[in-house]
Amino acid sequence: MLDDLSPWLLWPLTAILGLCLGSFLNVVITRLPVMLMRGWRAEAREALELPPEEATPFNLVTPRSLCPRCEAPIAWHDNIPLLGWFKRRGRCANCHARISPQYPLVELAGGVLAVTVLALFGPSLEALFILGACLTLLAMAVIDLRTQLLPDLLTLPLLWAGLLYQLLFQPLMLPSAVIGAMAGYLVLWSFYWLFKLVTGKEGMGYGDFKLLAALGAWLGWQTLPLVLILSAGAGAIVGILIQLAVPRLRGAPMPFGPWLVMAGWIALLAGEPLMAVYTGLLY
Ligand SMILES: [Zn+2]
Incomplete structure (x- = not known):
């Protein structure tokens, strides 16, 4: 219709x-x-x-x-x-x-x-699912900027919705999505504990792990390295620039959620051409 x-x-x-x-x-x-x-x-x-x-x-x-x-x-x-x-x-x-x-x-x-x-x-119905994911990510990014919170009420439904999206539209991707959800959580969880053991500081929050788990469900595990490179790279560059420009912000915690959201948008909306370039660079 x-x-x-x-x-x-x-x-x-x-x-x-x-x-x-x-x-x-x-x-x-x-x-x-x-x-x-x-x-x-x-x-x-x-x-x-x-x-x-x-x-x-x-x-x-x-x-x-x-x-x-x-x-x-x-x-x-x-x-x-x-x-x-x-x-x-x-x-x-x-x-x-x-x-x-x-x-x-x-x-x-x-x-x-x-x-x-x-x-x-x-x-299409698929477009509605993707739009829902993009808008939920938008709400999370702004909430994280304002309050340093990534509410479970948003991250967990986004994860379930990602698995449902794969089931409905790309059932062959479902195993990759399940592994993506687990790997997304585990990667940041391990990084968090490693960082804490080495520096004694908390580099990010549990909400970040759940957000990357949700992105893993929507994108599959194969896209997670790209998401991590984009978010960590952009976050680090902008973080350093801000701290150089505004010295009083040196050492202040920076939310990581908005960078994950930005990388998630890019991967959701331009994932296929980007992955082609990315894998082309690897081989
Ligand atoms: Zn007023």
């Missing part, structure tokens, strides 16, 4: 869908870490046998969009993806506090990812 849609309709509709999904991701990015913190606090109080705290409902739908400073509700016409932020020049309509450029940037990234996936995979 999707094949009958006129391209004149399909492309703009896909872009708008991507922008709206990006807008929803912003809600996930800002609220999920708060929801997790609240949950952990409540569990800790229960374990300590303290009375539960009075808490107003807080989830992905309640309360509706508010200004982060004055908590004035944001009108629907100021909440339109991309346009709303520019219409208000990045400020709250009520108190004129600055609203983070994260909002339009994530919305724009959602739109760009949706159009790219459509261009590469055509209007």
Whole structure:
């Protein structure tokens, strides 16, 4: 049915869908870490046998969009993806506090990812799976940048979805995907412990292992070296540049998740030509 849609309709509709999904991701990015913190606090109080705290409902739908400073509700016409932020020049309509450029940037990234996936995979169920993976990765990268967390609620479903994707679309790849998931976790887990034994420091978190396990499920074990080279290489170069430019950041921990996400996007969307070059270099 999707094949009958006129391209004149399909492309703009896909872009708008991507922008709206990006807008929803912003809600996930800002609220999920708060929801997790609240949950952990409540569990800790229960374990300590303290009375539960009075808490107003807080989830992905309640309360509706508010200004982060004055908590004035944001009108629907100021909440339109991309346009709303520019219409208000990045400020709250009520108190004129600055609203983070994260909002339009994530919305724009959602739109760009949706159009790219459509261009590469055509209007298909497979494209929806790939878009879902790319958007989940986007949410993880921004959450990791903001909070240094990679929630299990995102990494583990991404892993299961990767195995389902292989089962549905490339069943012959399934063994490679299962090995990829295990190897992805093990590689970073071993690196973490080796680094900790040698330097006494923690180089990354368990969320990174789970994220690479998920990428292994989506890409197969054969692509993992490429993902590691891309993410570690880009992370190291940018990390060194940032520390040279801003000396006070020297020694500050840098999240590794965003680099894994970037490498994962590249491998998901341009994996085949890249692997051809990569294996060509090896032999
Ligand atoms: Zn405000």
